Amino acid sequence: MTSPVLLEIRDLRKGFPGVQALAGANFNVQRGEIHALMGENGAGKSTLIKVLTGVHSRDAGEVRFDGQSIEPRAPVQAEALGISTVFQEVNLIPHLSVAENITLGRQPRRFGFIDWRRVRESAQAAIARLGLSLDINRELCSYSVATQQMIAIARAINLDAKLLILDEPTSSLDEKEVDELFVVMNRLRSQGLGIVFVSHFLEQVYRICDRITVLRGGQTVGEYVTADLPRIDLIAKMLGKEPADIESMEAATAAAHHQDAITLEKGEHNPPVLQVNQYSRQGSIQPFDLSIRKGEVVGLAGLLGSGRTEIARLLFGLDSPSSGSLSVDGVHHSRWTPRRAIEAGIAFCPEDRKVDGVIAELSVRENIVLAMQANRSVVRTLPMKKQLALAQHYIDALQIKTPSTETAVGTLSGGNQQKVLLARWLVMSPKLIILDEPTRGIDVGAKAEIESLVASLRSEGMAVIFISSELDEVVRTCQRVTVLRDQQVVGELTGDDVQENRIMEMIASSHE
């Protein structure tokens, strides 16, 4: 009889230059359970997973897997042992077929050639194991992101995996897709797989996980049975705070929100900072009107693909419109580009910060001064002293965790990269800042920080466009919410009407 314990990590340690990422972490996973690994940015979740899967080597500690001590040196070795990982970003090849993607690198061969019949059989079996039905001969990219994620899981478990690690698997999925994923996860659990689930969505963790391990500062805070750990306690343990603190924090946001309605009425007479009329872009967003005043936070709510990001990109000039007009401070602009938008005092933190946001190779300092420098002419360089002072100021103000101002941004955690990006724009003191999913992929603590930052920017008179798929966040942060569905603006909510259920009603009611 095999022991129920599948994975046992004891006192794991791993340091990077300037950071001790893991300082004695423990972690146990049993067969046939879904185990959540929770923690703030920099708690050591990613490092733990990377050591476990052989991406990084460890400094000290023991990892026992399936009854024996292991030390994989590369992901391939970890996979051979039965540890498979599916990452947030789908790491598959878009233009190969589903079957090829599932079997890539380990295709069955006959006489040295790929045995296509067995490739298809094996892929079909992997798909069937997840209870999915799809055409394995179609190109991967013809399927939705959610399905691609399932295919990635199918690929992972096709290796006779005993342990499946899912790192933020749901962050690009909508609710229905999450449900589908959970069905698959439950199925795998009943087959005796151990599943490690890393997610920032508390809701989902409570829905699917049997047990929770909390990491903080590279150490294990504790291991809990999900049902016995109230949410407020979990958050408290992740943040290293008392539950009472968090309740008062929540009360404060509620009070602030109440205040909003009053200030909003006062601001009614302010002229709009940005106004668009019948703005549209063929194939991505139907004509819409939008105006935003000084000191106002306007939310864009809707499901994934409803046109939120498309609006943001149009407003910042990253895409060009097919129709409509745009004016900033009453001045009409016709050829709208990011350069002009920045000149006019608009800033944009994009959804995909790795592609459109930070420049991973450059240092924290260079990333922070980049927009300001670009807005000056090439020869009017900011003096190094000023650059360092600016960078240091925002590192302190936003509590960016970085070893130095000269560290490459790519080495920081997601939440800290997001803060660097925010700093780049705050340096410019913009009139309007567009935040597209600013809290995506970052932990609870940093989320709260960003929410309170938005509130303080607003009180300084900045206008904010806030996009988030988490409705509670939208409701807490915004005074006005524009609701979108299927590339169309379907309505607007203001003041006391800004409530989660009203937004959901609005998204749902337009389904005829």
Place this chain on the structure above:
Amino acid sequence: MSDASPNSTDRQSGNSKSALTRFFGSRITWPVLGLAVVLLFNAIFIPSFFTLEVRDGQLYGSLIDVLNRGSIGVILAMGMTLVIATGGVDLSVGSVMAISGAIAALILTETQLGMLGIVPCVLFAALAAGLMNGVLVAYLKIQPIIATLILMVSGRGIAKFITGEKIITVGDDSYNFYFDFIGKGHLFGLPFTVTLFVTLFAVTSLFVRMTSLGLFIESVGANETASRASGIHDKGVKIAVYVFAAFCAVIAGLIDASNINAADTMNAGVFTELDAIFAVVVGGTALTGGRFSLTGSLIGAMLLQTLMTTLYTYGVPSDVAPVPKSLVIVAVCLLQSPVFRGQLQRLAGKGGGR
């Protein structure tokens, strides 16, 4: 006004790493070591390599020869570094050299304008060539390797057209002191080409680091879309680097033509673009763009020239010389790769019976 930035040329400083990590992590360590190894080889096997003679107040010797002959490589590498840092490559510099030489020879033999005619004409040629490459890459989004291949192939044709498909020799009747001086003159006891490349290196280094051009180039090379979203004029930056690369190429072309007193469109600048790319890569700038090091490229170009001169001095026929040259390039590139060094360390660890 105290608007000058202190010491911004050295970007590695300010890191709190240990001296040893910084030494092995620095991108110019390996080309410097490579150069040292080649010089050491010479010190042992060809001691005469280091002999310097003073004749008529001017220095002569193999080392001076390296500096003189290496000047074209260094100058091309300066332009190539900035192009590569934006994630591009410029294959046309050899052909632009030929065009530049052809223009100079034609003006000297057919007109009385001298340098007054040559300078504006080659500058115009540089601008035209750079704009063509830059616009193809930045606006028409053609892969840089293809975009510049167009001028690489057609440029030599243009040069031939200028010279009328023959070698134009700048004879005694069309002798011009200034033109002659570019390739064969001496200044401060050294060949004038040395002054030329040192000045170009110094001015370029200072300019890209004192202004924010260097930052913009690295930013565009590292992440083009994010740079655009930060308000950087990414297309302008790209066009600027291709124009600069063409500018370096016409200077190199003048040196070459002055050296041989002729415009030989078939042979001028052949394969120099590849040497320049080698120098940049050996110097530690990645072909994928981003961080760059002009100092690294300078040392890289010098390493290549020292190697070639050594091989010739040692009596290796010029047909065979590229083979040992490529071996050295491979060695330096491997040593620069953190992956390879990691594997070496692991092997060493195993060998030591850990």
